[in-house]
Amino acid sequence: MSEDLGEWLSDSNEVLNLQLVRDPEDEELLQYEDKQAIEPFNPAFTYPIFGEHEKIFGYKGLDIQLKFASGSLRQYLSINYDAKLNSTATPSDEIEGTLYKFIPPDYTKSDLDFKRQVEKDAETFKPLGEKINSYIRKSQLSKGKGKAKSKAQVKGKGVSDGIEDLKEGDEGAVVFEMYKATWDTPGFREYHRRMQLFILLFIEGGSYVQEDEDSWEFITLYEKRKRPESEIYTYHFVGYVSVYPFWCYPDQVRLRLSQFVILPPYQHQGHGSKLYSTLFADMLSRKEVAELTVEDPAEAFEDLRDRNDLRFLIKQNILDDPMFQIGLSTCGDEKQRIQRIEWENTIKKKYKIAQRQFDRLLEMLLLRELNQLNEDKVKQYRLHVKARLFRFNYEMLSQMTPEERKEALAKTYESVVEDYERILEMTFH
């Protein structure tokens, strides 16, 4: 492309500006870091919409504003630019028509209509489905201390990291609520069509789910605010998770977590952990669920899952179980090894954790407890992990010479342990 035409190229991740909008009266309630909730943010990916190069051709000074009413997620689109290329040989990309294929057709381009929608949201929008959990955060009232102050307490059946003793209605208490929905929840299909865009924009390799597959389940997460001196509660979308049940012999289901997103203004505040642990508690309470698996997890999500699963197992006092250190696959007598396999299978089944994830979690906990000065124990641990890695990578390793195999296993072991150390450090620092 000639240099001149290059001037007409925009990076679609940079020019697509997203924003969650609430009524000005509700925006005023936000102080300091809490204001982040209403700041514009950019997508991480736009290749599913604008093509693999994530470029839009034919404009200078392009600014695409896609705003969402923060509760109902009704959308507003405004496309602005300083100049548009007027050439039949190299026509400008069609922006609205391209976006149109990915968003529901009920978006507005009118500022007034959108303002009215946002006002209406405040009065009428309520999350769809059944409320299954809530927790309370301290509002970011003091400038510059955002992260340190966002501590939480879970109410109800969820997993609590209960630090603050705030109650709903206390000054500075912000409530977050989670709702479970399916396609049968009235209005949810339509709502889902508005929120699914976030999957394309934030999950690499993400795609829309099939609406004709009946069994999808969703948990949505909202910030809930009370308007002072009124009985009005407003709800603001934070993120959601979708899961799909697969039949599991003979009469249970395996739940597969498919999509998980916390919107950027709410990331790194522990909301992802709350949503995940609520899903986990929900599936543990359901007799028909045998196991929770995860479809193609992104690295950041794997970390989140590891951290939460580790904390969960520790809360179940697994470290105090006499079997925890006994019968590792390369030591002890045959009887102990069989006992250990039985013990592992019982715990795995009880907590409905998938095999590989469960193996990894136990290995991380064993590493945490390992006395690095005890050479025998270190060797025992190494052989235990390598035996699992050998089983897991059997097909590939069995085609190598013994020397190559030894080297490959040693390398994999090193990187696995390095990763375990990183995860343990961020979970228990």
Ligand SMILES: CC(=O)SCCNC(=O)CCNC(=O)[C@H](O)C(C)(C)COP(=O)(O)OP(=O)(O)OC[C@H]1O[C@@H](n2cnc3c(N)ncnc32)[C@H](O)[C@@H]1OP(=O)(O)O
């Ligand atoms: C199967 C799939 O769908 S995989 C796809 C997963 N989704 C995506 O990748 C979409 C885009 N990303 C996201 O939606 C989110 O970033 C997620 C889901 C990956 C993580 O959600 P978050 O709400 O940010 O997670 P959470 O806040 O619990 O933990 C993330 C980080 O915040 C830190 N953190 C958690 N709580 C706090 C707190 N109160 N104060 C400060 N930091 C905190 C954690 O230590 C963690 O740090 P790290 O990122 O350096 O490891």
